[in-house]
Amino acid sequence: MPELPEVETYVRELAPELTGRAVNSAQVHWARTIAAPDAEAFPDAIVGQRFAAFGRRGKYMLLTLESGDTLIVHLRMTGKFQVKPAAAVPDKHTHVLLGLDDGRTVHFHDTRKFGRIWLVGDPAPVLARLGPEPLGDAFSAQGLAEKLAGRKAAIKALLLDQRIVAGVGNIYADEALFLAGVAPQRPGGDLSEAEVAQIRHAIRQVLARAIELRGSSLGGSSLQNYLRPGGEQGGFQTEHNVFRQTGNPCPVCGTPVVRTIIAQRSTHYCPNCQS
């Protein structure tokens, strides 16, 4: 599932493909994909616009247009936003098509239909609830500790809360807690200052490494939750220590990795290394 490293990879790889390209046509085949303005108004609003700059906030892609408008894309679970040749045929899961002035077409493909696209003048309201960027200076150990103070929910659940830190999802929450040596079910408010600092450091470390490897691609050939804009896989899945490694030996101590459910999400950890 696309989390911060996967979205960052999208932004970096889309920029050279789309910068300067204009949208000549637009079709919406699943109305709920368009969060703003609405499916009916979207084509007229996007046609004629030209891609100018590419950014990211948490798991949101921010495609700035020359007009000053922003096309915001959230891939959620299975969304893919890919630039394809003119001859590429959309399938039944292709919900939005953007025809470009060079003949290619952007395909928004989303099997589960959880993904959303906004076309707005001001992206701030869409992003208003997000916590700090984990790779930025604003994500401090002290700030994280303040947000965890008094909280009784499991640290795993709190790391998935985008208001606490933006961009961490199920994969990188599990991997970061492993690197930090903290058990996922520990209440957030019970963590020591040192443990919070270790978690912050681990989040930054795992996200940076995953960006280097262009994200994590999971699943078989037919159920691929994340593929890069050109259709290639990422490379970080081979470095997962615990995520979907249930029963496999912990790379550090050899204890079998355990799977449990926290906040209705699959959670994987080493019961020996994480406490």
Added chain:
DNA sequence: ATAAGGCCCTGACCGC
């Protein structure tokens, strides 16, 4: 205010 559970969606997978 926080915590917990439901909902949206489809396809893979499992047991019978």
Added chain:
DNA sequence: TGCGGTCAGGGCCTTA
């Protein structure tokens, strides 16, 4: 082979 049930989970919503 077919079929029903379960699981996957990000963000938002409701409920307590």
